[in-house]
Amino acid sequence: MNTRTVLCIDEEGAVADTAEALSADSTLDPITRTTVAEASEAITEEPVACVVTEYDLADGSGLDVVDTLRAERPQTPCVLYTDVRPGEVDTASFEELIVEYVSKDLPDATEQLAFVVEDLIDHSAQVGFLRPDNEESRLEALSAYDVDELPIEDSFDRLTDLIASHFDIEVAFVGLIEEDEEDFLACSGADWDSLTREDTICTHSMLQEDVMVVEDVQADSRFSENEQLRTLGIRSYAGANMTTPDGHVIGQVCALDNEPRTFSEPERADLQRFAETAMEILELRQSLLSARTETEVDV
Amino acid sequence: MSVTPGGFDTGTELGVIDDGTSILLTGDDESALREVFYRLVAAGDDEESVVLATNDRGRVVTRELDGVAAGAGDRACVLACEGRASGDRIAAVDDPGDLTTLGLELSALVADARQQADRLRVGVFLCSSLCAAADDTRSVYRFLNSNFLSHLRRNEAVGICAIDTSADIGANVDSVVSGMETSFGARIDIVESGPGGTTVAVSGLPSVDGEVELSL
Numbered sequence: 373m374n375t376r377t378v379l380c381i382d383e384e385g386a387v388a389d390t391a392e393a394l395s396a397d398s399t400l401d402p403i404t405r406t407t408v409a410e411a412s413e414a415i416t417e418e419p420v421a422c423v424v425t426e427y428d429l430a431d432g433s434g435l436d437v438v439d440t441l442r443a444e445r446p447q448t449p450c451v452l453y454t455d456v457r458p459g460e461v462d463t464a465s466f467e468e469l470i471v472e473y474v475s476k477d478l479p480d481a482t483e484q485l486a487f488v489v490e491d492l493i494d495h496s497a498q499v500g501f502l503r504p505d506n507e508e509s510r511l512e513a514l515s516a517y518d519v520d521e522l523p524i525e526d527s528f529d530r531l532t533d534l535i536a537s538h539f540d541i542e543v544a545f546v547g548l549i550e551e552d553e554e555d556f557l558a559c560s561g562a563d564w565d566s567l568t569r570e571d572t573i574c575t576h577s578m579l580q581e582d583v584m585v586v587e588d589v590q591a592d593s594r595f596s597e598n599e600q601l602r603t604l605g606i607r608s609y610a611g612a613n614m615t616t617p618d619g620h621v622i623g624q625v626c627a628l629d630n631e632p633r634t635f636s637e638p639e640r641a642d643l644q645r646f647a648e649t650a651m652e653i654l655e656l657r658q659s660l661l662s663a664r665t666e667t668e669v670d671v
Numbered sequence: 672m673s674v675t676p677g678g679f680d681t682g683t684e685l686g687v688i689d690d691g692t693s694i695l696l697t698g699d700d701e702s703a704l705r706e707v708f709y710r711l712v713a714a715g716d717d718e719e720s721v722v723l724a725t726n727d728r729g730r731v732v733t734r735e736l737d738g739v740a741a742g743a744g745d746r747a748c749v750l751a752c753e754g755r756a757s758g759d760r761i762a763a764v765d766d767p768g769d770l771t772t773l774g775l776e777l778s779a780l781v782a783d784a785r786q787q788a789d790r791l792r793v794g795v796f797l798c799s800s801l802c803a804a805a806d807d808t809r810s811v812y813r814f815l816n817s818n819f820l821s822h823l824r825r826n827e828a829v830g831i832c833a834i835d836t837s838a839d840i841g842a843n844v845d846s847v848v849s850g851m852e853t854s855f856g857a858r859i860d861i862v863e864s865g866p867g868g869t870t871v872a873v874s875g876l877p878s879v880d881g882e883v884e885l886s887l
Contacts, residue, residue, distance in 0.1 A: 435771070449817070458775035459762065467769045468810035470817055473778040484782070491825055498817040500809030502854040570809055579850040593841030597807035 375401040376421035376493050381411045381437055393482035408432035412440040421493045427454040435466040449498035453485055500570035511551055513620035522657040528558030535646050536560040541629045546650050548623040549578055571600040574624040577611035583640040585610045588632035608633045612647035625650050679829045681711055683885050686878030690827040695852055698861030699837035703869050706887050711831045712794035713739035719784040720747040721793045723777055725800035728754030729761030748780040768804035774818035781822045791828035799838035
């Protein structure tokens with residue numbers, strides 16, 4: 373059975389009670405810290421499945437911990453478990469951290485905490501992007517492609533070079549959208565491996581039926597505060613869905629530039645055709661691999 | 672954590688809504704949005720409402736609820752971004768851009784409401800105001816995931832999230848709505864409203880699909 377590590381932060385004497393409340397669930401493995409400094413170090417060192425923190429801590433507040441968490445592991449969920457009422461929490465420097473709240477004063481507080489922690493982990497329920505309601509079957513459809521085993525690199529490299537040349541843009545890529553990140557199978561004009569999903573424009577684009585165009589990333593409030601996009605120099609974006617034969621969107625084919633630009637209707641149609649071509653390559657390679665595997669088994 | 676199954680009666684042509692349904696309510700006429708929103712979020716006799724009101728005082732919210740069903744205002748916990756807190760049932764936040772406090776307060780109100788009744792209706796009016804007030808739209812999505820959609824799932828509550836599509840949210844509102852739509856179980860879009868009634872386009876509800884005229 374897989375256990376999920378939960379980082380519990382509270383004052384000495386209280387933190388053991390928090391850990392004990394979570395220990396009732398055999399799938400949760402609580403570890404404890406008693407200060408902001410210790411908690412921040414733990415968060416930086418290795419990923420945890422969830423963080424549970426008291427508000428009042430010896431060297432700061434629980435929101436200082438969340439601030440570190442959002443910087444280091446933005447998609448990890450966090451619960452403020454405290455007897456401090458929400459109105460007494462000082463959020464002046466933390467207006468957009470977003471945490472779950474469980475009051476220690478609830479008659480069934482420990483049960484509620486365990487229930488909420490498990491729910492947050494199971495549903496990745498504190499991420500900064502919206503998931504399609506068929507996310508589970510979409511991820512199953514994606515996992516059916518043995519991407520690491522398929523000889524697709526050269527094909528996709530040629531395709532992304534062709535896309536970049538066709539649109540006269542800086543970067544073109546083929547990316548698959550996994551549960552927590554986007555993995556780039558090929559990227560012309562940049563050397564990108566993967567990005568945290570909530571930092572990508574693709575996680576928005578995959579929810580659109582048509583090609584999504586962002587003419588100026590800096591003028592769109594969904595992306596203008598995204599430091600990752602700024603660091604990568606992404607100023608304009610067009611993304612088309614890679615859709616499996618049974619209708620699941622598993623990835624994107626994208627055209628990016630380092631300055632604002634428009635994409636005409638014919639250009640959008642071209643990008644969609646490139647995405648369909650990428651999907652066909654993936655599909656054909658997968659069919660070939662499956663056929664070979666079946667043949668080897670028969671022999 | 673169990674609740675009595677049976678759905679939530681809307682008292683309208685929309686019929687009964689299944690437990691746990693999340694509804695995205697959209698339109699460019701705020702008064703029509705308001706009318707449909709309060710009709711859906713008003714608690715029945717054995718229910719509680721939890722309403723986040725970005726542009727109204729708490730007393731305005733309880734009056735709107737009472738206008739739908741006598742006593743519905745007394746069966747509501749309100750988080751208002753205008754006016755002051757009042758008693759245990761109306762909490763207030765100064766700034767709709769302070770999504771951290773909104774999330775903490777909303778979670779606390781849902782927990783309080785669950786002490787009163789198992790069956791909850793939770794509403795946000797208007798989510799477009801949150802989008803406009805937030806610096807980073809990822810925070811709004813995190814808020815919706817953590818402090819709205821999660822409560823619906825955990826409590827099998829019905830939830831209504833209203834968006835004024837005429838609002839300036841700093842992004843293409845149609846693109847934002849079509850993205851959000853995929854995360855919600857149902858969509859109600861106000862097509863037309865006037866003295867004769869309100870016509871809505873509905874998808875994702877069990878008893879209605881397509882356009883229907885509501886007699887509100």
